[in-house]
Amino acid sequence: MFGEVCTLQLNLYRIVGLFNDFDEILEHELGPRSNSVRCANIPMNGKFRVASPVSGAKKALLLTLLMVITSLSPLLTVNPVSAHENGNATVWQKQGSNDTGWVQLDAIGADPSIGMSANANWGLEFAPGALLSNVTMEVRVNGSDGMLIQEPVITASDVGINLFDWNGLGMLGSSDSFTGANPHSGRLSPNSDAGAYWTLPSGAEINDLVIEALAPIDPAVTFEPVDIDIADYVIHFVDGRMYLAIDNALLIIDYNNQPKIIDIIDFDNAEKIVDLEIDYTNLALHVLTNDDYFHAISLVDTSILTPLPETVFDLDTIEFVQFDQFIIASDGTPYAANSDRIVIFDGNDWNNLLLKSSVGKALDIIEIGDVLYFSFENGGVLRWDLTTNSELSAWSSANNLHSDSVTSFHLSGNQLLLASEDSGLARYDWNTGFWLSTWNDGNWLTSNNVADVALSNNILMILNGDAVQTYNTANGVFLQTFYLADYGLVDDGRKLLTWPSIGIRSPSSEIVLISDGGGDLAILDAAATPLYQGNMLL
Structure with missing residues (x-):
C-alpha cells in the first residue's frame, strides 16, 4: 500500500518441533565379579555358566517396567518449545508446541513514484534441524479500528511460498467499491435489482455498511415548452460527475448512465440556486441560494x-x-459579495472587506494572478489584491471597460475575457496590464449579446445570439460560425458547460454542452471531426 502505514495481525500457533533423538543406552549391571569359585562343579574360566532363576526374574521385571514408563512419558511430560541460556550455549527442548499470539505488523517504506510497496518482516526462531508440522496461521484486520491494508501478500521468504495472497482484490479490512462495475447501474425489474456485490474474505464480519443509492430520473415528458435555466455547474474532481443548478434543485449528472440524471437534491426553502463552489480542502460542495443563504453537501457521500x-x-x-x-x-x-459589500471568511465568521455604494447585485467573481475581480450590475468591476490585501483601481465604462454590467469572467491563456449582454466581449491581458481590442458585432461577432464563453482543446467557443463562434487560440484566427438551429436548438443560446474527461462519470473525451433553456443539450467536441456530436437530454 502506498503512503499510509499498513497494519495487520498474525497468529501462528500449534507449532510442533521434532528434534533428532538422542541415543539412549541402558546398561544392565549383573552384579559383582571375582575369581572366587561360585560353583564347585564349574571351572572359573569355563565357557558356560548357569544363571540364578531369581536373578532372571528380577531382570525381566525391570525391563517390563522401563517399557511401560517409556510409553507413558509423552502423557506425563509437556514441554513448551523454548530456549534458555546456559552459560554461552542455547539449550532447546526436544519437542513441544507454541502459540505466538496476535502480532501486529506495520508495513512501511512505500514509494508510489517508483512503484514500491510497503513491507514488514516477521522472523520466528527454531532450533537448527527442527521439523515443523501441524502449522496454522490466521490473519486479522479491523477496518472500523483503522487496521487495514491494501492488497497484502504474505511470503515465506526462505522457501519462496506465498502463505497469503490478496493481490488484485483491493483493500483488506474495508471496501469502497463493488467487485464488478463500479458504480453499479441498473433498473428495478420489477421491484429489485441484482448484480452489485463485494468480494469479502471468508468469515469476515461487517461493522459498517454505507451505500450511496442514487435515484436515476428519466427525462420529463411534456407537451408544453419548458424553461430550464442553468444557473451554475461544477465538476467533481475525482469521478467527473456534473453538479447542475436548475431553479432550487441540484441535479447530479453521470454522462455514462442511462438516464443521465442519477440524483436530485432539492432546497425547498429557496427560490433558486445562484452559485456553486467546490471546497477541495474540506471535500465539500457549497451551494448559495438567492434567498436561503448557504448550504453544503459532501463530495464523498452527498451527505449534508x-x-x-x-x-x-x-x-x-x-x-x-x-x-x-x-x-x-x-x-x-471564501470571499462573497452582494450589492453593497465584499466580505471574507476567517474560519468562524464573515468579516467586511470592502463596503460600496449599492448599485446592482454581484454578477461574477474570478481569481487570476493573485487578484480577485468582482463584477456588479451597472457597477463595473472592482479588484482586490490578495498579496497586499488592498483594493486596486476600479473599472467602468468611464475608463477602460466596454460595459458597466459584466455578466461573466473567463480565462484564456494570459487574457481575461469579460462578457456582456450589450457590448460584446472585452479582452484584458492580465500579465502585462494592457487592454486588447473588444470583439463585438462591428468586427468579429454576430451579436453583442455574449451569453457565455468556453475553452476546450485550444478552441474558444463564444455563444452569442442564435450561434456559437469558434476561435483558435493557438494561431489567433476565427474559424467558423455554427447556428444552433442545426443542432436542434430553437432558442438563443444561454449556457456553455465544459465537461472534462477526469473520471468514471465523465465523458471519454472533453466536451462542451450548449443549452438554450429547453433541456436538450447539444454536444460539441473540439478535438473531433465533425465538431457536433449529437444531443444529451436531461
Whole structure:
C-alpha cells in the first residue's frame, strides 16, 4: 500500500518441533565379579555358566517396567518449545508446541513514484534441524479500528511460498467499491435489482455498511415548452460527475448512465440556486441560494454538511446578509459579495472587506494572478489584491471597460475575457496590464449579446445570439460560425458547460454542452471531426 502505514495481525500457533533423538543406552549391571569359585562343579574360566532363576526374574521385571514408563512419558511430560541460556550455549527442548499470539505488523517504506510497496518482516526462531508440522496461521484486520491494508501478500521468504495472497482484490479490512462495475447501474425489474456485490474474505464480519443509492430520473415528458435555466455547474474532481443548478434543485449528472440524471437534491426553502463552489480542502460542495443563504453537501457521500454562516460580524454588530456570488480562493479562503459589500471568511465568521455604494447585485467573481475581480450590475468591476490585501483601481465604462454590467469572467491563456449582454466581449491581458481590442458585432461577432464563453482543446467557443463562434487560440484566427438551429436548438443560446474527461462519470473525451433553456443539450467536441456530436437530454 502506498503512503499510509499498513497494519495487520498474525497468529501462528500449534507449532510442533521434532528434534533428532538422542541415543539412549541402558546398561544392565549383573552384579559383582571375582575369581572366587561360585560353583564347585564349574571351572572359573569355563565357557558356560548357569544363571540364578531369581536373578532372571528380577531382570525381566525391570525391563517390563522401563517399557511401560517409556510409553507413558509423552502423557506425563509437556514441554513448551523454548530456549534458555546456559552459560554461552542455547539449550532447546526436544519437542513441544507454541502459540505466538496476535502480532501486529506495520508495513512501511512505500514509494508510489517508483512503484514500491510497503513491507514488514516477521522472523520466528527454531532450533537448527527442527521439523515443523501441524502449522496454522490466521490473519486479522479491523477496518472500523483503522487496521487495514491494501492488497497484502504474505511470503515465506526462505522457501519462496506465498502463505497469503490478496493481490488484485483491493483493500483488506474495508471496501469502497463493488467487485464488478463500479458504480453499479441498473433498473428495478420489477421491484429489485441484482448484480452489485463485494468480494469479502471468508468469515469476515461487517461493522459498517454505507451505500450511496442514487435515484436515476428519466427525462420529463411534456407537451408544453419548458424553461430550464442553468444557473451554475461544477465538476467533481475525482469521478467527473456534473453538479447542475436548475431553479432550487441540484441535479447530479453521470454522462455514462442511462438516464443521465442519477440524483436530485432539492432546497425547498429557496427560490433558486445562484452559485456553486467546490471546497477541495474540506471535500465539500457549497451551494448559495438567492434567498436561503448557504448550504453544503459532501463530495464523498452527498451527505449534508455544515454550511457557511449567514451572518457578518463587524465590530460589535452581527447582521444577517444574503449574498449574490461567492468564491473560494486558491488559498482556501471564501470571499462573497452582494450589492453593497465584499466580505471574507476567517474560519468562524464573515468579516467586511470592502463596503460600496449599492448599485446592482454581484454578477461574477474570478481569481487570476493573485487578484480577485468582482463584477456588479451597472457597477463595473472592482479588484482586490490578495498579496497586499488592498483594493486596486476600479473599472467602468468611464475608463477602460466596454460595459458597466459584466455578466461573466473567463480565462484564456494570459487574457481575461469579460462578457456582456450589450457590448460584446472585452479582452484584458492580465500579465502585462494592457487592454486588447473588444470583439463585438462591428468586427468579429454576430451579436453583442455574449451569453457565455468556453475553452476546450485550444478552441474558444463564444455563444452569442442564435450561434456559437469558434476561435483558435493557438494561431489567433476565427474559424467558423455554427447556428444552433442545426443542432436542434430553437432558442438563443444561454449556457456553455465544459465537461472534462477526469473520471468514471465523465465523458471519454472533453466536451462542451450548449443549452438554450429547453433541456436538450447539444454536444460539441473540439478535438473531433465533425465538431457536433449529437444531443444529451436531461
